[in-house]
Amino acid sequence: MIEAYRKLWPNRSGAGKISSQEELEKKIQIELDDELTHPRVRKPKAEKLKLALRRIRESELPEEDKASLSALYKKIAER
Structure with missing residues (x-):
């Protein structure tokens, strides 16, 4: 999922440093x-x-990655 996040936000500061x-x-x-x-x-x-979620949905990520990232965002938002 880390790689999918990096592809979604390629220019985001610190995205390349995420390791866990x-x-x-x-x-x-x-x-x-x-x-x-x-x-x-x-x-x-x-x-x-x-x-x-809109950015994820409109991205060119594989559908499985889109679903996983969307679920993670929703889970974290509920905290």
């Missing part, structure tokens, strides 16, 4: 919480999830 499932989940949590954006312009978690 735990690191991947932490990176997704940071993305969904919009932690790298200034607090006044942060988007709600639901909106960030919707955008990520």
Whole structure:
């Protein structure tokens, strides 16, 4: 799943350094919480999830990778 994430976000800072499932989940949590954006312009978690799921759906990843990544994003968003 790490490789699928890297393909989905090829230019994302730090994506190439992810080496474990735990690191991947932490990176997704940071993305969904919009932690790298200034607090006044942060988007709600639901909106960030919707955008990520759309990007996954529209990507050229294999269907199995799309399903796995989507499920992981949803699982992390529920935390």
